[in-house]
Amino acid sequence: MSDAIVNRVAExxxxxxxxxxxxxxxxxxxxxxxxxLFMGLILKEKDYREALKNTDWEAxxxxxxxxxxxxxxxxxxxxxxxxxxYLRQVTxxxxxxxxxxxxxxxxxxxxxxxxxxxxxxKRIVIKGCGDTPIPDAAxxxxxxxxxxxxxxxxxxxPCSTVPVYKKK
Numbered sequence: 001m002s003d004a005i006v007n008r009v010a011e012x013x014x015x016x017x018x019x020x021x022x023x024x025x026x027x028x029x030x031x032x033x034x035x036x037l038f039m040g041l042i043l044k045e046k047d048y049r050e051a052l053k054n055t056d057w058e059a060x061x062x063x064x065x066x067x068x069x070x071x072x073x074x075x076x077x078x079x080x081x082x083x084x085x086y087l088r089q090v091t092x093x094x095x096x097x098x099x100x101x102x103x104x105x106x107x108x109x110x111x112x113x114x115x116x117x118x119x120x121x122k123r124i125v126i127k128g129c130g131d132t133p134i135p136d137a138a139x140x141x142x143x144x145x146x147x148x149x150x151x152x153x154x155x156x157x158p159c160s161t162v163p164v165y166k167k168k
Contacts, residue, residue, distance in 0.1 A: 014158050015119065018127040019134045019142065022114075024106040028064040028099060031083060034071035041073050048079065052086050061090040066102055104135045111141045120149045126164075128156040 036051050038044050065087050069075055080096060087094045095102055126142055139155070146153055147165050154161035 013123060014125050014154075015122045016125045016127055016158060017142065018130060019107070019111075019138050020127075020130050020132050022107050022110040022138070023132065024064075024103060024110070026064055028066045028095075028102055029060050030099065031060065031065050031067045031087065033067070033069040033075060033079060033083065034073070037069075037071055037073055040071050043073065043075055043079055049082070052082060055086065057086060057090045060087055063091055064093045064095070064102070065091050066099060067094060067096050068098060100135075104137055107135065107138050108141050111138060111145060114142075114145060116145055116149050119146055121151045121167075122149075123152045123154070124150050125154045125156065125158050125161055128162075 033043070034040065036043065036048050038047065067080060067083050067087070084094050097105070124146055126139060143153060143164060150165065151167050152163070153165040155164050156162050
């Protein structure tokens, strides 16, 4: 009689997908228009133009730049356009969104680019916990992407999973 310990999880042919690997590798720079507001509320065109002209744009060179306004102010559409006209001189990717919205969008784009055919007839575990919080939209997206080809989809860790889908 053999007393060898057998790792049934390792021998189960489960394929684990860690959604953290789909997160964008770069950290975006944030350009906040609140820093250009008079008394934190009002955008004065002349002062804004002068401040933009005197801004050191090198910190944004070749970076993803997220333009935002963290103050509760109503800004005219041209204010975003003017910021973009300066940023475009130093970078190619400029977005009007929060860091979390940008990360979620990029995460979903990366999942959509996944070649699902490599998971045909596989038993897939979507890793459920990790160091970085993953938005629920990513779990929805990966399930939608893999369900047409997968034999089964599970959520969690290989040693403890929740069944999500099983091909009939």
